[in-house]
Amino acid sequence: MPRRRPPDEPLRDDEPCYVISIASRLVGLHQQTLRYYERAGLIRPHRTSGNIRMYSNADIHRIRQAQRLIEELGVNLAGVEVVLRMSDQLRTLQAELDEVKAELDTIRRTRLPAPAVDSEGRPAR
Secondary structure: OOOOOOOOOOOOOOOOOEEHHHHHHHHOOOHHHHHHHHHOOOOOOEEOOOOOEEEOHHHHHHHHHHHHHHHOOOOOHHHHHHHHHHHHHHHHHHHHHHHHHHHHHHHHHHHOOOOOEOOOOOEOO
């Protein structure tokens, strides 16, 4: 059983919180369209033990991205899937890069002496 979130704890972006009727109103699409997007693999809403779809804020954001691609740029569903998948991969790679940079900064701080500076903060000669 999932842990209960304390009332004062902020909602995580990936935490399921909207049933399909609310999600469809939030994005301005019919519930059938959301089901179609799920069948097409564009979104993967959480399912409760009773098999009810629950959408997170991240799901809502992803649906809105798909809407923009379709309505404003004329991208078809296959193209939307490719763009969203690449966007996910980019986010994953960026997170990995950020971790490596943080590790490198830690190594540099702990292993390298601070550069010598004069009284005005310029590199010493």
